[in-house]
Amino acid sequence: MSHCICLLSIAAKLNLMVLLLSAVYFCSCISDNIPKFALATKEESDLKDENGEESVREDDLDSEDLEVFYPTHQWQTVRAGQAVPAGLHVRLNLQTGEREARFPDNKNEKSDIEDEKKGKRLGKIDIDSNSFTSQELKKALAKMKESGKTESTVEQKANVEDVRKRFRRIEELKEEFEELNMRIETDFEVMVKLINKFNSSASTLAEKVAALYDLEYYVHQVDNAKDLLSLGALRLLINGLNSTEPVLKEHASFVLGAALSSNPKVQVEAVEGGALQKLLVVLATEQSLAVKKKALFALSSMLRHFPYAQQQFLKLGGLQVLRNLFKEKGMETLHVRVVTLLYDLIVEKMLLLEDSRNDDDHPQTKEKVEQYSQVNLVPAVVEQGWCVIISNLLGLPEHDTREKVLKTVHVLLAFCKDLYQQDHDLSATLTLLRSEYEELAAEEHKEGDRDGYFKELLNSINTIIQELK
Numbered sequence: 001m002s003h004c005i006c007l008l009s010i011a012a013k014l015n016l017m018v019l020l021l022s023a024v025y026f027c028s029c030i031s032d033n034i035p036k037f038a039l040a041t042k043e044e045s046d047l048k049d050e051n052g053e054e055s056v057r058e059d060d061l062d063s064e065d066l067e068v069f070y071p072t073h074q075w076q077t078v079r080a081g082q083a084v085p086a087g088l089h090v091r092l093n094l095q096t097g098e099r100e101a102r103f104p105d106n107k108n109e110k111s112d113i114e115d116e117k118k119g120k121r122l123g124k125i126d127i128d129s130n131s132f133t134s135q136e137l138k139k140a141l142a143k144m145k146e147s148g149k150t151e152s153t154v155e156q157k158a159n160v161e162d163v164r165k166r167f168r169r170i171e172e173l174k175e176e177f178e179e180l181n182m183r184i185e186t187d188f189e190v191m192v193k194l195i196n197k198f199n200s201s202a203s204t205l206a207e208k209v210a211a212l213y214d215l216e217y218y219v220h221q222v223d224n225a226k227d228l229l230s231l232g233a234l235r236l237l238i239n240g241l242n243s244t245e246p247v248l249k250e251h252a253s254f255v256l257g258a259a260l261s262s263n264p265k266v267q268v269e270a271v272e273g274g275a276l277q278k279l280l281v282v283l284a285t286e287q288s289l290a291v292k293k294k295a296l297f298a299l300s301s302m303l304r305h306f307p308y309a310q311q312q313f314l315k316l317g318g319l320q321v322l323r324n325l326f327k328e329k330g331m332e333t334l335h336v337r338v339v340t341l342l343y344d345l346i347v348e349k350m351l352l353l354e355d356s357r358n359d360d361d362h363p364q365t366k367e368k369v370e371q372y373s374q375v376n377l378v379p380a381v382v383e384q385g386w387c388v389i390i391s392n393l394l395g396l397p398e399h400d401t402r403e404k405v406l407k408t409v410h411v412l413l414a415f416c417k418d419l420y421q422q423d424h425d426l427s428a429t430l431t432l433l434r435s436e437y438e439e440l441a442a443e444e445h446k447e448g449d450r451d452g453y454f455k456e457l458l459n460s461i462n463t464i465i466q467e468l469k
Ligand SMILES: *[C@@H]1O[C@H](CO)[C@@H](O)[C@H](O)[C@H]1NC(C)=O
Pocket: 195, 196, 199, 200, 231, 232, 233, 236
């Protein structure tokens, strides 16, 4: 509590910019002593899997913006990745899942309390924001460098005056910070705290959700995800999947999905820990779209590039579980994601087999080929009637959906050929799409784009029509 008060008093005395600046100066003095400070910022490439999985990325993962949150006395939504300066009043809006922050307002204590009460009713909670995490500082730094460039000289001068008037020597501030024991936490320390928060029976549901929400940010990094294992937190997350609270199911899936993504160690432990069964139960039972969306995200991360899990998935009837999502009302937004997953898994195996023909002496390749030979996804897909389920999605209006479905139809063509050749609806749809994209491709061409997006779609439609003749 004393931390909080001191920080607030600093914030009140100095303007916020100065506070941030001093924090940055301060940290640049001590960063040599902090082992994990030089964190790589989360790169785009970390978010993309090899197949450029877009549909999962778009709302499962946060957009990357190196930004600082500029507080006012009004509640404002804190966007993902924004650094929140210490000492602000932060709350989580449970209905939207968004964080909101503002200056603590002593003058309006009454309305504050009222707001608080209202907040409780609306499902909003306060979050402690008294410490900078290393990410936050790093982001604040990046943003400040940028804004420093664009600021006009007049403003800069005014700022300098301001600083001179109110700013104390760095040394003094350093002492103050040291007194506050404010320092940059390593990822590991933050994760330990978050995991304890999630695991503590004293934590409220909202606090647990907030802890998972933050944890998700950290586990994108492969090493952090491995720490999850050594801390024994994977077990907690897997148990979260069958929590009685849907919101915990959702967020546990979210963290798992991020941790599993391109991380074989976590994939192996998760599958051995029974995560696959639990995810399938979530997908097979009555749950909200939000919960199923995240469970599908986690399932996808679990299966990609992990033939053993794919084999288990088929054994456990996972394909039927996914097919039932097509019968369930309100789950339409999951359909394209499911098709994309199947496409990725089918292509993954094909590419491996192709590679192995060029490189079949390599023992690792041999082992992989052996593992993938146990995954009989395509026969199961054909047998369970996916050919038509998938081609029916060509009726959807979005171009990128059609693109994904066309790719999948194309890859399944050899196996679904008989069905597709007899499918009059499909040939009618393809003819319609062809004329639509002929027009769009022509426009694209007129605008100078010879090998544009629509041309590509048109080509793939023509190829399918040709091969079905
Ligand atoms: C979670 O809490 C329980 C009971 O307090 C404890 O035994 C367990 O070690 C904790 N797990 C983790 C991963 O912190």
